[in-house]
Amino acid sequence: MRPREFDHDDVLRIAFDQFWRKGVRGTSLSDIARDAGVQRGSLYNAFGSKEALFLQAYERYAGDYLLALQKALGTGSLRKRLTAFFDLTITNFRSGTPPRGCPTTRGLMELGAAEGEGLDEEARQVFAGLISRITALVQDTLSAGAERGEFNGNAGAAALHIITVTRGLAVLERAFGDEPQLRKIAAHTIDLVLGRKGG
Amino acid sequence: MRPREFDHDDVLRIAFDQFWRKGVRGTSLSDIARDAGVQRGSLYNAFGSKEALFLQAYERYAGDYLLALQKALGTGSLRKRLTAFFDLTITNFRSGTPPRGCPTTRGLMELGAAEGEGLDEEARQVFAGLISRITALVQDTLSAGAERGEFNGNAGAAALHIITVTRGLAVLERAFGDEPQLRKIAAHTIDLVLGRKGG
DNA sequence: CATGTTCTTGACGTCGTGTCAAATACTTCA
DNA sequence: TGAAGTATTTGACACGACGTCAAGAACATG
Numbered sequence: 001m002r003p004r005e006f007d008h009d010d011v012l013r014i015a016f017d018q019f020w021r022k023g024v025r026g027t028s029l030s031d032i033a034r035d036a037g038v039q040r041g042s043l044y045n046a047f048g049s050k051e052a053l054f055l056q057a058y059e060r061y062a063g064d065y066l067l068a069l070q071k072a073l074g075t076g077s078l079r080k081r082l083t084a085f086f087d088l089t090i091t092n093f094r095s096g097t098p099p100r101g102c103p104t105t106r107g108l109m110e111l112g113a114a115e116g117e118g119l120d121e122e123a124r125q126v127f128a129g130l131i132s133r134i135t136a137l138v139q140d141t142l143s144a145g146a147e148r149g150e151f152n153g154n155a156g157a158a159a160l161h162i163i164t165v166t167r168g169l170a171v172l173e174r175a176f177g178d179e180p181q182l183r184k185i186a187a188h189t190i191d192l193v194l195g196r197k198g199g
Numbered sequence: 200m201r202p203r204e205f206d207h208d209d210v211l212r213i214a215f216d217q218f219w220r221k222g223v224r225g226t227s228l229s230d231i232a233r234d235a236g237v238q239r240g241s242l243y244n245a246f247g248s249k250e251a252l253f254l255q256a257y258e259r260y261a262g263d264y265l266l267a268l269q270k271a272l273g274t275g276s277l278r279k280r281l282t283a284f285f286d287l288t289i290t291n292f293r294s295g296t297p298p299r300g301c302p303t304t305r306g307l308m309e310l311g312a313a314e315g316e317g318l319d320e321e322a323r324q325v326f327a328g329l330i331s332r333i334t335a336l337v338q339d340t341l342s343a344g345a346e347r348g349e350f351n352g353n354a355g356a357a358a359l360h361i362i363t364v365t366r367g368l369a370v371l372e373r374a375f376g377d378e379p380q381l382r383k384i385a386a387h388t389i390d391l392v393l394g395r396k397g398g
Numbered sequence: 399c400a401t402g403t404t405c406t407t408g409a410c411g412t413c414g415t416g417t418c419a420a421a422t423a424c425t426t427c428a
Numbered sequence: 429t430g431a432a433g434t435a436t437t438t439g440a441c442a443c444g445a446c447g448t449c450a451a452g453a454a455c456a457t458g
Contacts, residue, residue: 172366181359
């Protein structure tokens with residue numbers, strides 16, 4: 001056994017950074033290889049394909065992202081929690097250091113990756129899994145809020161609604177990039193779901 | 200002057216159909232050329248690039264789509280109009296004849312097209328323009344409904360909210376493909392915006 | 399120190415985009 | 429009717445990216 005000359009996780013981080021900054025399509029394995037100081041062939045040997053590499057990098061990110069969301073949803077009044085949730089989501093659209101006019105957002109990266117063919121099905125499932133887990137997180141938060149009398153309504157439906165708005169915001173961000181407006185929409189959504197009390 | 204041997208609009212239609220079925224990335228100009236019975240070079244001569252061709256095909260589609268939306272938003276009670284609007288939007292996600300497990304939807308095609316680099320900026324603007332026009336349409340409908348007492352609230356904010364949900368549905372459709380659930384979310388959104396009266 | 403397994407390396411094949419010059423076909427003007 | 433001019437078509441070319449493969453290199457194990 002000959003040991004790897006590079007760190008698996010380092011490459012994953014570097015790859016994700018590139019995918020995020022330049023988009024999946026706009027990032028070649030040569031770019032990643034150069035940045036990571038690794039031969040291109042080694043990447044194929046270690047990960048199999050560009051898409052498999054993306055998937056691993058994405059799943060790694062998804063884990064971190066979920067933890068952050070969980071934290072944001074864990075303190076304060078229900079309204080505060082939801083506000084923090086939207087804040088984190090919107091901030092995340094442009095976190096990092098995007099280049100000139102970069103329209104690529106983490107919030108929709110997986111769509112760019114799946115566009116065309118290839119790992120479509122697998123990327124779809126990974127993405128769907130992330131969405132589901134986020135929805136569950138929000139739903140739990142709403143249910144807990146309901147028990148404290150901060151919300152009355154269908155927690156499942158409301159959570160689904162919130163997640164839908166969240167994904168819609170990602171699309172709008174890509175089209176307009178207007179962050180203040182996104183926050184207005186988010187606030188409005190919270191008002192609608194919570195019934196405007198306290199707003 | 201030598202006249203073109205193919206019809207500009209025919210090619211646009213054929214190209215859009217391919218883009219829709221296989222995604223922008225998954226469609227090569229060779230595919231379109233073969234389907235249209237045109238030489239690949241002629242496409243470059245006539246349209247400039249794959250992305251320019253996509254943009255023209257997309258703008259053509261956008262015009263048709265807007266007309267259909269306008270029609271859907273034009274009859275019945277406000278609730279009926281919004282329901283028709285969401286129906287058309289959701290149906291449009293999968294209209295046509297997608298191949299096996301096709302995850303590409305018209306609702307997000309432009310994102311796949313813009314992924315990476317190239318015409319990013321231009322595609323973004325075209326997409327943003329379409330979103331804006333749809334938002335205006337919805338807002339007008341809400342304002343008209345408000346005058347008839349069917350809605351009271353901020354028509355602008357509500358329209359933005361609805362459009363956001365719409366784009367979010369497109370993302371969810373891509374992730375889950377579960378149409379019944381999309382319709383539930385749509386109905387819930389209408390309830391939230393209209394205040395659940397009559398539902 | 400020999401052996402074997404895995405990783406690395408560089409060359410190759412394929413496909414897709416985009417460019418270019420030469421050939422072609424049509425219009426227009428004489 | 430015929431010649432000139434112009435835009436289109438055509439096929440070859442260059443380039444970059446993904447993916448494969450065989451040969452060489454480096455390490456663990458006996």
